Amino acid sequence: MLEKTRLTPNMIRFVMGGADLEGFESPAPDDHIKLVFPVAGEEKPVMREYTPRAYDAAAQTLVLDFAVHDAGPATQWAIDANVGDTLTIAGPRGSAVLSPVFDWYLLIGDETALPAMGRWVEEMAAGTQVITLGLVTDAAEEQQFTSKAALDARWLHRPDATDAAPVLDAVAAIDLPAGRGFIWMAAEAKVARALRDHFQHDRQHPLTDMKAAGYWTQGQADTSDKAM
Ligand SMILES: Cc1cc2nc3c(=O)[nH]c(=O)nc-3n(C[C@H](O)[C@H](O)[C@H](O)COP(=O)(O)OP(=O)(O)OC[C@H]3O[C@@H](n4cnc5c(N)ncnc54)[C@H](O)[C@@H]3O)c2cc1C
Incomplete structure (x- = not known):
């Protein structure tokens, strides 16, 4: 993770970056990716869905915004995370791109x-x-x-x-x-x-x-x- 900022009091923005983002694609604005969080005491890591808020292929950066609420594993990660931390992501799959027929x-x-x-x-x-x-x-x-x-x-x-x-x-x-x-x-x-x-x-x-x-x-x- 390259940057962590408070967009609003209850919205945390992360800029993720690195060569591992090579080939990442997200054609539709309501795409979602699975974020994977290791949880102490759980055998399997837990996954939660988040939106690729912005992706810059040239810069290899991905922006993610986390709403802060009564914390599950994803929200707790966002609260605790520090610059330099890593995050495992999967997807997106099955983007729904609308044809431009709407007024x-x-x-x-x-x-x-x-x-x-x-x-x-x-x-x-x-x-x-x-x-x-x-x-x-x-x-x-x-x-x-x-x-x-x-x-x-x-x-x-x-x-x-x-x-x-x-x-x-x-x-x-x-x-x-x-x-x-x-x-x-x-x-x-x-x-x-x-x-x-x-x-x-x-x-x-x-x-x-x-x-x-x-x-x-x-x-x-x-x-x-x-x-x-
Ligand atoms: C397609 C898609 C895209 C999404 N994109 C984003 C995104 O970009 N940013 C984002 O912040 N969220 C996004 N979400 C919502 C996010 O996946 C859920 O809020 C998720 O449950 C949060 O995980 P958690 O581990 O913090 O809480 P969980 O462990 O899943 O839940 C713990 C408790 O918190 C409650 N809870 C979960 N979400 C909220 C909430 N928003 N407000 C109040 N209580 C809640 C649950 O009901 C449960 O009781 C998206 C969901 C989908 C389906």
């Missing part, structure tokens, strides 16, 4: 989804119409994304990351632009499911033009639901 994009996600959202808007072509809704605890957790897209960045401050109600209220206030749009949602599994149901049933948005993913599940370690 607009709506990206909604909690702290664990901000790496994918940030990368996505930063990689978008100039002028692409995109609305982001970041779900965070307070203003200090908001991030600035640099983008050539026509970005409308909104934030919802909600104390409880597992409560869908304030998120649904905020989403109900969003007027969807005209034309064909793609909606991407990633958050705690229950919240992601409630969002998907809202767009599918209340807004009649086609399922083919949206993707919802549970990036974690309250009370369960290492759980994701990527195919809602």
Whole structure:
């Protein structure tokens, strides 16, 4: 690891680097890689999923952002890690690259989804119409994304990351632009499911033009639901 910084009070950014990154590829902004953590007392190392926030092939650097919460092995590693430490990674596998048929994009996600959202808007072509809704605890957790897209960045401050109600209220206030749009949602599994149901049933948005993913599940370690 080359650098460790606090992006916000509860988001730790790492720049990983080295010749071992040779050949690493990550075509899609919501790709994920498996990070492998040795855990004392466990026979097998544990694995957790994280987003390649940025990859620079020429410089051989990979940026990873860790949301800090009640610590499992991944979060504990992020809290304790020091420059010079190493990390074993695997993947990504099965990138889902969207064809550019959409007039607009709506990206909604909690702290664990901000790496994918940030990368996505930063990689978008100039002028692409995109609305982001970041779900965070307070203003200090908001991030600035640099983008050539026509970005409308909104934030919802909600104390409880597992409560869908304030998120649904905020989403109900969003007027969807005209034309064909793609909606991407990633958050705690229950919240992601409630969002998907809202767009599918209340807004009649086609399922083919949206993707919802549970990036974690309250009370369960290492759980994701990527195919809602
Ligand atoms: C495709 C994908 C990409 C992801 N990318 C990122 C990323 O770039 N950055 C990132 O920070 N996370 C990301 N996540 C989420 C991350 O994998 C989980 O939060 C993971 O469970 C954290 O591992 P842990 O070892 O800290 O906790 P675990 O051992 O898995 O869980 C311990 C406890 O913490 C709870 N918990 C887990 N996550 C959270 C949370 N976010 N808030 C509150 N409680 C939680 C669990 O419910 C459990 O009770 C991604 C998940 C997926 C599926």
